[in-house]
Amino acid sequence: QQQVKQSPQSLIVQKGGISIINCAYENTAFDYFPWYQQFPGKGPALLIAIRPDVSEKKEGRFTISFNKSAKQFSLHIMDSQPGDSATYFCAASLQTGANNLFFGTGTRLTVIP
């Protein structure tokens, strides 16, 4: 059973446009929601993360929007650049217990000049 569902599977955006990736989760006990960025042949790297006590977190061109009642969160990349072309993973975890991260299936973003 997929604990975190991610869409779309792939996304093509023009340079300067907004990239939006969506995730939904099932377990209401999740309390940590990170996004990871992965370039080909590399391991994922933490991009930005949010906890459920806030509805939005912004770091530079990257923003997480969080909707606790809908059990959804999304990543917005403003002014998308070709260098943003990568695979993005959302994840969710509990802060206590085993603390394992449950990952979405990934979104392959391509930003065209």
Add this chain to the structure above:
Amino acid sequence: DGGITQSPKYLFRKEGQNVTLSCEQNLNHDAMYWYRQDPGQGLRLIYYSQIVNDFQKGDIAEGYSVSREKKESFPLTVTSAQKNPTAFYLCASSPNGPNGYTFGSGTRLTVV
């Protein structure tokens, strides 16, 4: 620089052979993890260890084995029992819990 080192980057093995993937970290992290990455399936947890000499099965542990004899090292053995071992394998570590999850650069295993 602190980080996680996975070796080798590419690995080729014949079907039916066991193979061991190396993962070493110098971040002084307590927890270490192994994930398998396949196209369109995201990252699936194979095994994890929160402390030396202890480890737990993840979602897809069948056909794999691990050991955690040292805090810095968490090698993964892909056994001949793993029916479809060709994949990209990622090792990660964290100090305690999901915060500060750091991934290695991965090992691409191809079984022919």
